[in-house]
Amino acid sequence: MSKSAKNLSIASHENQDMDGIQKLSVTLGLLGLFIMTLSLFNVSFPNKGFWLAGSIIAILTGIVVYTNRTYLNQPAGIKNNGVWHKDFTNRGNWAWMVGIILTSFYVVLYWYPQYLGLNQEGKENTGIVGFFDPLSYILNGKAASQWFVYGTLYTIAIVGLGYKFILKYRTNKYQLVRTLSVMFFQLGFAFLIPEILEKLNPEKAFFAKDLKNMWPLNYYFFNEWHLKNMFDGGNLGMFMLFFGIAMIFIISPILTYFYGKRWYCSWVCGCGGLAETAGDSYRHLSNKTETVWKIERWMIHSVLVFSFVMTIAVIFTFLSSNPELTFSTKDQFIWGIVIFLIVFTGALYIFKRKELDTDAVYTMLSLVTIIIIALLINYFSGNQNILFIDGNYLREWYGFAIGAAFSGVIGVGFYPILGNRVWCRFGCPMAAILGLQQRLLSKFRITTNGGQCISCGNCSTYCEMGIDVRSYAEKGENIVRSSCVGCGICAAVCPRGVLKLENGSQEGRINSNEILLGNDVNLMDLLNKK
Amino acid sequence: MEHLVIIGNGIAGVTLARHIRKKSTSKITIVSSENEYFFSRTALMYVFMGHMKFNHIQSYENGFWKKNNINLVHGLVTAVVPESKEIIIQNNEKIAFEKLVIATGSKSNKFGWPGQDLKGVTGLYHKQDLEALENWAPTTKRAVIVGGGLIGIELAEMLRSRNIPVTFLVREKSFWSGILPLGESQMINRHILEHHIDLRLETNLVEILSDDQGHARAVVTDKGETIDCEIVGLSVGVSPNIDFLKDSGIELGKGVKVNRFFETNIKDIYAIGDCAEQHEAIDLRPSIEAVWYTGRMMGEVLAQTLTGTRTAYKPGHWFNSAKFLDIEYQTYGWVWADAKEYEEQFYWEHQAGKKAIRISFDKKDRTFLGINTFGIRMRHEFFDKVLTSKETVDYVIAHLAKANFDPELFTSHTSEIQKQFSIQFVGVKTT
Numbered sequence: 001m002s003k004s005a006k007n008l009s010i011a012s013h014e015n016q017d018m019d020g021i022q023k024l025s026v027t028l029g030l031l032g033l034f035i036m037t038l039s040l041f042n043v044s045f046p047n048k049g050f051w052l053a054g055s056i057i058a059i060l061t062g063i064v065v066y067t068n069r070t071y072l073n074q075p076a077g078i079k080n081n082g083v084w085h086k087d088f089t090n091r092g093n094w095a096w097m098v099g100i101i102l103t104s105f106y107v108v109l110y111w112y113p114q115y116l117g118l119n120q121e122g123k124e125n126t127g128i129v130g131f132f133d134p135l136s137y138i139l140n141g142k143a144a145s146q147w148f149v150y151g152t153l154y155t156i157a158i159v160g161l162g163y164k165f166i167l168k169y170r171t172n173k174y175q176l177v178r179t180l181s182v183m184f185f186q187l188g189f190a191f192l193i194p195e196i197l198e199k200l201n202p203e204k205a206f207f208a209k210d211l212k213n214m215w216p217l218n219y220y221f222f223n224e225w226h227l228k229n230m231f232d233g234g235n236l237g238m239f240m241l242f243f244g245i246a247m248i249f250i251i252s253p254i255l256t257y258f259y260g261k262r263w264y265c266s267w268v269c270g271c272g273g274l275a276e277t278a279g280d281s282y283r284h285l286s287n288k289t290e291t292v293w294k295i296e297r298w299m300i301h302s303v304l305v306f307s308f309v310m311t312i313a314v315i316f317t318f319l320s321s322n323p324e325l326t327f328s329t330k331d332q333f334i335w336g337i338v339i340f341l342i343v344f345t346g347a348l349y350i351f352k353r354k355e356l357d358t359d360a361v362y363t364m365l366s367l368v369t370i371i372i373i374a375l376l377i378n379y380f381s382g383n384q385n386i387l388f389i390d391g392n393y394l395r396e397w398y399g400f401a402i403g404a405a406f407s408g409v410i411g412v413g414f415y416p417i418l419g420n421r422v423w424c425r426f427g428c429p430m431a432a433i434l435g436l437q438q439r440l441l442s443k444f445r446i447t448t449n450g451g452q453c454i455s456c457g458n459c460s461t462y463c464e465m466g467i468d469v470r471s472y473a474e475k476g477e478n479i480v481r482s483s484c485v486g487c488g489i490c491a492a493v494c495p496r497g498v499l500k501l502e503n504g505s506q507e508g509r510i511n512s513n514e515i516l517l518g519n520d521v522n523l524m525d526l527l528n529k530k
Numbered sequence: 531m532e533h534l535v536i537i538g539n540g541i542a543g544v545t546l547a548r549h550i551r552k553k554s555t556s557k558i559t560i561v562s563s564e565n566e567y568f569f570s571r572t573a574l575m576y577v578f579m580g581h582m583k584f585n586h587i588q589s590y591e592n593g594f595w596k597k598n599n600i601n602l603v604h605g606l607v608t609a610v611v612p613e614s615k616e617i618i619i620q621n622n623e624k625i626a627f628e629k630l631v632i633a634t635g636s637k638s639n640k641f642g643w644p645g646q647d648l649k650g651v652t653g654l655y656h657k658q659d660l661e662a663l664e665n666w667a668p669t670t671k672r673a674v675i676v677g678g679g680l681i682g683i684e685l686a687e688m689l690r691s692r693n694i695p696v697t698f699l700v701r702e703k704s705f706w707s708g709i710l711p712l713g714e715s716q717m718i719n720r721h722i723l724e725h726h727i728d729l730r731l732e733t734n735l736v737e738i739l740s741d742d743q744g745h746a747r748a749v750v751t752d753k754g755e756t757i758d759c760e761i762v763g764l765s766v767g768v769s770p771n772i773d774f775l776k777d778s779g780i781e782l783g784k785g786v787k788v789n790r791f792f793e794t795n796i797k798d799i800y801a802i803g804d805c806a807e808q809h810e811a812i813d814l815r816p817s818i819e820a821v822w823y824t825g826r827m828m829g830e831v832l833a834q835t836l837t838g839t840r841t842a843y844k845p846g847h848w849f850n851s852a853k854f855l856d857i858e859y860q861t862y863g864w865v866w867a868d869a870k871e872y873e874e875q876f877y878w879e880h881q882a883g884k885k886a887i888r889i890s891f892d893k894k895d896r897t898f899l900g901i902n903t904f905g906i907r908m909r910h911e912f913f914d915k916v917l918t919s920k921e922t923v924d925y926v927i928a929h930l931a932k933a934n935f936d937p938e939l940f941t942s943h944t945s946e947i948q949k950q951f952s953i954q955f956v957g958v959k960t961t
Binding site: 077085449454 | 541570572573576579580581582583586587588589591691692721724725822823826849851852853855856858860907908909910911914935936937938939940941
């Protein structure tokens with residue numbers, strides 16, 4: 001069937017062409033990108049500030065005009081018409097090209113920033129980094145870095161394509177508010193505020209100023225250099241340190257308890273923000289098979305263990321080498337962690353044993369592994385080496401493999417091929433922790449509306465996290481999955497009003513009973529006696 | 531080992547097989563000529579529209595059937611021979627059964643119109659209908675759809691999604707007005723027009739004209755108009771798909787006649803789903819229920835009987851759902867298009883004309899009887915309980931917020947609805 005839909009005959013209505021205005025707006029947006037590309041090849045623009053502003057305005061205007069033309073031209077309602085027919089959204093040539101360009105961009109960004117024009121020896125920037133200098137001077141008072149260029153483009157993508165998302169889903173207020181939130185946190189918390197704080201504290205060494213970018217997503221938070229810079233960073237540094245720790249231990253658990261991990265993953269997080277807005281056209285590409293679900297659970301929990309061990313190792317190193325700064329010895333630290341995790345895991349086992357399905361078992365295994373490794377670290381702590389590996393190596397490898405290769409190159413570069421949440425689903429340690437909590441200690445669930453499911457599969461298809469939502473909905477079961485980021489698209493695309501994201505009481509939250517309402521009550525009792 | 535053969539792998543047959551497998555290890559064979567694996571028939575439209583690929587509308591991964599030891603046979607059953615307890619497949623292969631369940635579903639109705647078998651003319655029920663539409667769509671300049679019901683409006687939406695102009699012939703004075711009361715029916719009329727569908731009310735098909743290749747080229751209406759078109763969608767209802775049973779000795783009416791236990795007149799032969807016809811209709815239900823949900827329930831019920839717990843079909847309160855282009859529809863209990871003499875109806879429509887509810891209640895004692903809801907999602911569980919405990923309409927109106935199933939942050943219309951209700955049916959409030 002998909003073959004015939006690729007029919008290109010003149011009379012064909014299979015390929016809905018863009019109209020004049022749509023073509024014009026796409027051209028305008030591409031023109032903006034083209035100007036930036038020219039700058040990459042060191043075309044020297046006479047008035048950089050003017051051209052930079054022009055290219056950004058061209059991109060945003062292009063997106064807005066295209067969006068208005070596409071979505072305001074038809075009755076409101078979510079329409080995924082032709083998603084699987086179009087080359088661009090069905091892994092066709094265009095999709096591969098976009099994927100390759102994005103991937104190459106990330107490779108250069110992380111490992112060869114000099115090709116973007118970054119000049120590290122105090123000389124003037126060239127290329128696209130130099131092109132962004134004027135904006136960087138305005139915002140943070142310094143010349144641009146490759147990260148400034150990246151941050152700006154990232155923000156443009158979220159804000160611009162967030163607008164597209166809002167119009168596409170404009171019948172759904174949850175989507176509207178959620179997307180405004182994501183746009184706000186990216187523009188304000190991730191982009192403007194850190195840059196301006198940087199400008200106000202020009203002489204301080206760098207430390208993260210994005211309040212919402214918490215450990216372990218921000219994997220370098222506890223690294224020696226980062227801790228030091230925070231300690232040396234005056235009031236702001238101390239505030240960031242304490243707020244960062246409060247986020248991990250107080251704010252995040254409370255919010256996750258009440259709202260599920262969505263408060264972070266699809267309302268606040270920058271990675272999630274990009275996935276939801278720029279990646280929306282690719283959400284259906286996530287794999288829904290059981291095999292991949294198994295791989296997912298192994299991978300994400302392995303990353304969780306890796307990030308924990310790495311962090312314990314770097315804090316350990318920090319405590320060893322900076323005894324004057326510390327409030328605890330390394331022994332206290334290790335035993336503290338071990339005791340905390342044992343109490344935590346033990347409590348889970350005692351109180352939540354009944355609800356331990358495969359998801360939770362994976363998490364328990366992860367925690368126990370961390371405990372054992374932490375103990376081993378202490379045992380072999382005669383020198384700086386941890387498990388005979390230098391802690392710094394561990395840190396560098398984490399930064400390379402997880403921080404750069406996974407979250408950036410694969411996580412975003414492969415949007416058009418693997419879907420928009422590859423990183424969040426397979427690699428994000430933050431998502432793993434929040435997911436554990438969501439599964440076991442949260443009021444959040446997706447409720448199924450009695451027996452109204454027609455097994456159509458829209459929910460599963462458009463779940464970016466690869467959850468087979470239908471397999472629960474058609475049995476009348478609620479969906480309580482650690483990986484669910486609460487984007488609400490399953491409920492939005494459901495043609496029969498079957499799904500609803502809710503925060504409710506813990507009782508009856510996970511119901512594995514057949515509750516096809518409308519059927520004889522006695523029969524339901526019978527079915528549930530397994 | 532007992533061998534159960536199920537003809538048809540739709541929702542009824544497959545639900546039956548799944549529930550039997552939960553309780554028993556007996557041999558199960560499902561025979562189907564339509565598709566190798568079970569798929570959601572109601573979702574065929576989304577495949578055409580490009581929302582999903584065909585494999586997405588298959589609920590179970592392909593390995594599911596082998597894993598659960600459910601034997602799938604791809605073939606068209608041409609006859610059932612009760613005497614020798616076997617079925618005959620197109621290639622004359624025979625399959626012996628100990629127990630047989632007929633779950634062959636429906637076929638699209640055709641009422642003897644000239645040209646109804648031309649190329650370019652189809653219903654929308656089987657996978658093959660979808661494949662035909664795929665073939666014809668690229669060269670279609672206009673499509674005409676005959677029949678203003680659920681499948682008709684789905685066909686219209688499908689074809690419009692590919693920018694094919696659609697003319698929609700509806701026999702009644704308003705869309706689906708046999709089921710929907712006038713208010714909501716007219717709201718849907720307006721929504722159909724908004725989607726640039728050429729809606730022709732009170733218009734009937736007279737004949738379909740052919741080109742030299744035996745493909746439809748135009749339809750003639752009873753208004754004397756000839757409309758050029760390359761696709762004619764016939765959506766004038768469905769009827770049981772049971773022609774192959776004619777000489778089997780199984781008692782047939784419009785469908786396969788069954789009792790409350792889905793037993794036919796012949797021992798060890800059962801029928802469920804769209805093709806089953808109850809000797810006597812249950813409550814206010816039709817004797818043939820061609821609905822996804824009832825097919826599923828029948829599968830569950832018969833599975834109990836076949837695994838040793840003889841269970842009668844006692845469907846609870848009626849419910850159904852659909853989507854008319856962008857407007858979702860749910861119904862719980864009974865709301866009649868023409869109010870019965872015992873019935874009072876309350877209708878509220880949002881000013882933007884995309885949301886409405888109609889509540890039916892008993893004139894005398896104000897017992898809640900049913901609700902139609904458009905563009906506002908309502909909780910199945912809530913209304914199931916309300917109907918069981920026979921609450922009054924006043925109770926329902928007062929608890930409307932609890933019944934709401936819209937996504938979070940949606941605008942609530944509850945107080946607006948309550949206000950209108952109290953003005954119409956409670957009288958002026960003395961403050």
